[in-house]
Amino acid sequence: MLTPKYPPQDTPPPADPAPQTSTPAPVAPAPAPVVPAAARPVVQLTPSSALALAAGGGAVVLVVGAVLVSMLLAVTITGVSVAVVAVVLRLLVKDLQKGR
Template identity: 80%
Template sequence: MLQPRIPVNPLPTGIVTPLIQPTPTADIEPTQTAAPAVVAPSRTTVQLTPGSTLALAAGGGAVVLVVGAVLVSMLLAVAITGVSVALIAVVLRLVVRDMQKGR
């Protein structure tokens, strides 16, 4: 019942590819030779200058410092919240104990 239906792209109509027939050239010699194809490198290489290396090191150091500051602040927030909850629990315990004694 719930089967996916894959749309089918129609073939293009009206596009006619001309047929090129080779002409016989047995007596004609080529006057020029084909140049060898230049092979492009598969990857571009990144060349680092001393200035760009220094900039990368400074940027990496800045990222480490920012991430460290964020993590320390989050840890500090969790610690402060834990201490606050513990103090509230102690105060509530004392209040409940005093109410049970009838003071």
């Protein structure tokens, strides 16, 4: 029931090759052609661009930190609210059982 079904192979497995009686002589690989390096633009950081990059990174860290702190605060407020509601409901049920 839970056994996997494999599709049939595209090519049949190779038949046993005939045993070789002689070993072929080793062939030296052909030398790889030398390809000239492509001309790529070089990124140079000036002091002002490095400062801008650091400021941008710092801003990202501050924004992500603010979002995470606000999410943590929302979870905390929700937890406290649920705890207060639970205490109030417990007191109401206790009062109902006493018959007030």
